[in-house]
Amino acid sequence: MNLPNEAKINYLNYPKGLKSWLLTVDHKRIGVMYLAAITLFFAIGGLLALVIRTELFTPDNMFLTKKMYNQMFTLHGAIMIFLFIIPSIPAALGNFILPIQIGAKDVAFPRLNLASWYIYVFGSLFCLYSIWEGAVDTGWTFYTPYSSTTDTSVVSMMLGVFILGFSSIFTGLNFIVTVHKLRAPGMTWYKMPLMIWGLYATAIIQVLATPVLGITVVLLILERTLGMGIFDPAMGGDPVLFQHFFWFYSHPAVYIMILPGMGIISELIATFSHKKIFGYKAIAFSSLGIAFTSFLVWAHHMFTSGQSEFAAMIFSFLTFFVGIPSGIKVFNWVATMYKGSIDLKTPMLYAISFLILFSVGGLTGIFLGALSVDIHLHDTYFIVAHFHYTMMGGTVMALLGGLHYWWPKMFGRMYSEFWGRIACAFIFIGFNMTFFTQFILGTRGMPRRYATYMDQFQPLHGFSSIGSYVLGFGFLIMAIYLIHSLRNGKIASANPWGALTFEWETTSPPHPHNFEHEPKVTHGPYDFDTVLREREE
């Protein structure tokens, strides 16, 4: 493509027109399109969560019937997992950042990348149709035998999940090939930013685990339509086999969610501490370690399913291994901050929130991995609190940190730092009000997925609900100032944070081909010590 020689040209304004967006193969535009789509579904899923919390304010059924309540939490879970959090960081931020950070012009298969977005939209239509047709009430885990007998529209939801799987596979496949084949000259594996290592490890899981989910939902569809019988105990089948299949994907999937978040945190902590990352290789390989271990722990979701006790012991033991690479990362991040020159900009506030919340989420995961403790806590609010601390306190905090960090790069404008910090405070406080309470509820025996509860739990439930409003208010502030900044924000410089990775060497927003001149690797991604000294001299 021949571009006119104007400095003002960037990927957002060239070429122009809706059609140029809908048919684009530019990874940056596809990233932005993904960002818009996941934001929409995050808003829908978030509003469903507020409906659930409002209903739970009192033990009575205020405005939802019990069936509607079941549908609400199922849709909240299914939308947040399959339509928001799985594609969130890789497909939205990753698509935008990955090729630029390794100095490539695009991902390896740009058309496949665009196809992945359309497949995502197509799959989401099936999910939305299933809501319209008769919202699924099985919980997002779709356990048999209930999911093969309920009268809600499981089949269209399953088709949606099956189709969404392809979009996830295509993103992962594209990233692996891009990282292997399209790194700029001099960009060796150990010169890659840790974000790339995180995305690479994620992509491996996407490629290896998602097909198993695909066959699982196909079998569930066949179970409902043809009465296959392989998950039906009355026909000689085994419903627990479904759980094995489901978690063989869905446990690694939680690392699809968290690993790219960990990549973002590595970038944020190094940049805003102005210090070389501590333990680069340890962080890089712990990502691969987590990806590997993720495939060996799935049955820890099934300690109460009646699986053999010996298997449960093995899986419990293996589960503790996940703690090692996760712990390595947290210690390395803290060590990076130690004696760094820390700048508490909004992205860094989210990174610190991540460190705190993810540590709580991770440590409570160790409680749950211990067999005897899990028997007591299984299917209580303790679980709900645990995975919200890792998924929301972990992944979403990282996503928000990354979004603020790369916002100036993506849109060429600065958001309001003041309101950014205010919103972060609301989100952090609201999150802890909502979910820390649920740890307490869980240990006192409040089961998850119940539309009502004993009166003694009301104060804690009420407090949790108020927390969810605080949390929602934080997101509202964020939506306002981010949208406001698109037109009215200060023009961003190429490198507003003083970071050293490739994306900050190109203009904000970047040129349609990412770089006007092919970038050269002159220093490592976190060589703040040497580069800052050189700049001073």
Place this chain on the structure above:
Amino acid sequence: MSNHSPSTNLQSHFADAAQQADAAKLGMWLFLVTEILLFGGLFVAYAIYRAWYPEMFFNAHEYLDITLGATNTVVLITSSVTMALAIRSIQLDKKKQCMNYLIITVVLACVFLVIKYFEYEHKFHLGQLPGKFYTFEGIEGTNPHIFFSIYFAMTGLHGFHVIGGIGFITWLITRVKRNAFSSAYYTPVEMAGLYWHLVDLIWIFLFPLLYLIS
């Protein structure tokens, strides 16, 4: 977006044709890995239920026609050979020959499906259907419908892959006809070959597992 140079089809974000071909190959191998895992779920289901109901599996498998199954195995292996020969021909710029081999491959794939159709038809007739539609009486052992659930799921999914392969290779034939490939650029032909060999390979596992239980 991409500047297609006529000979190598090089897209602008690749440095050279070799890099582009390498990337395509790696991508295809990754796709094949996802295919293996997709079938992997079914192989696990097979293993579990065969372990649970070994006698029923043995009794039920006797209703599969080994002759037809073996014929289909030979048909698919032959089609893999012609596919490989098609790639060899295009590497040597023998386009006419390449096209002929591709056509033979498609014909053999169709033969496979026709034979499969007769096998299915026979089972439909006897009522050896999956799950709740199973009406056949005469197989000893518990839950014989499970065997046919798994048989139809595995061979059905494989059959869809054969149909996909026919579509892919037919598209290649039209492209070869329009002189799209040469020894300088034949990546799609090679990709189709990788895919087709995998489809063949999966059948080579399905055949003994389903037809040759002893």
